[in-house]
Amino acid sequence: MRGLLAKAVNLLKRLFCFKAVDKRPEDVLLEVHKNQGLLWEKIEEFKGQLASLDGSVKHELGEEQELDLADMCPLQQDLTNGLYTREVFMPKGTLVVSFIHKQDHPSFVLEGEASVLLDDGQIVKYKQGDKIMTKTGTQRVLFMHEDTRWVCVYRTNAKTFLEAEKDVYTNDFRLLPKEFLNKNKLLWQE
Numbered sequence: 245m246r247g248l249l250a251k252a253v254n255l256l257k258r259l260f261c262f263k264a265v266d267k268r269p270e271d272v273l274l275e276v277h278k279n280q281g282l283l284w285e286k287i288e289e290f291k292g293q294l295a296s297l298d299g300s301v302k303h304e305l306g307e308e309q310e311l312d313l314a315d316m317c318p319l320q321q322d323l324t325n326g327l328y329t330r331e332v333f334m335p336k337g338t339l340v341v342s343f344i345h346k347q348d349h350p351s352f353v354l355e356g357e358a359s360v361l362l363d364d365g366q367i368v369k370y371k372q373g374d375k376i377m378t379k380t381g382t383q384r385v386l387f388m389h390e391d392t393r394w395v396c397v398y399r400t401n402a403k404t405f406l407e408a409e410k411d412v413y414t415n416d417f418r419l420l421p422k423e424f425l426n427k428n429k430l431l432w433q434e
Contacts, residue, residue, distance in 0.1 A: 306410040321405045328408040331395040334358070334388045342384040343413035346420060349398045351376040356392025361385040380424045381417065 309319055317338070320331040331354070334340055357371040361384060369389070370376060378396070402408035414420060 306406050308406070321408075323400070323402065323405065323408055326399055326401060328398040328400045328402065328405075328412060329395060330398070330409075331393060334386070334392045334394065336388050336391050338386075338388045340384075340386045340388070342382075342386070343415060344383045344417055344420065345378050345380060346412055346414055347398060348380055349378050349396060349412075351378050351394060351396045354393040354395055356388065356390040356394075358389060358392050358394075359387045381420055383417075 309317075316335060317340075318333050322329045334356075336356075353370045353372055353374045353376070355372045357369060359367050359369050361367055398408070398412040400408045400411045402411045
């Protein structure tokens with residue numbers, strides 16, 4: 245795991261033109277927002293580079309978790325009365341790139357501690373007991389300082405977990421709700 249994390253950090257350094265070579269993984273997150281233009285596009289490029297590393301694990305939106313990922317980051321889900329809850333365990337030292345969220349919703353850190361890159365380029369450390377209000381369009385890059393359990397709660401009319409996942413996430417910011425795109429279009433105009 246350590247070798248893979250070091251490779252991911254080196255990808256981040258190259259992608260975002262880091263000058264220092266001895267940064268800790270959580271410090272690297274501080275550099276991601278610098279000189280990037282559009283954060284979603286840089287994160288997409290970073291995800292593509294991560295996928296090329298031996299030992300990295302990827303989850304496709306709307307598909308069952310592969311065994312490697314299910315073993316490393318077990319997921320517990322529930323669909324009841326129009327609410328979809330999704331609790332994931334992420335081990336210490338893991339670097340995670342989230343899907344793009346299609347709705348505002350609450351998230352809670354049930355245990356552990358993680359550094360999280362926010363949309364405005366800030367890095368915030370969340371720990372057990374923290375409640376986070378996630379906004380539409382949010383995509384996170386997280387580094388786990390400790391074993392961490394994180395839970396999100398969404399509204400959906402989906403009948404299956406896979407349908408719910410597709411309903412609340414996207415891989416492409418252009419597929420976010422039209423009202424969000426129209427309200428926030430200045431964020432990515434050229």
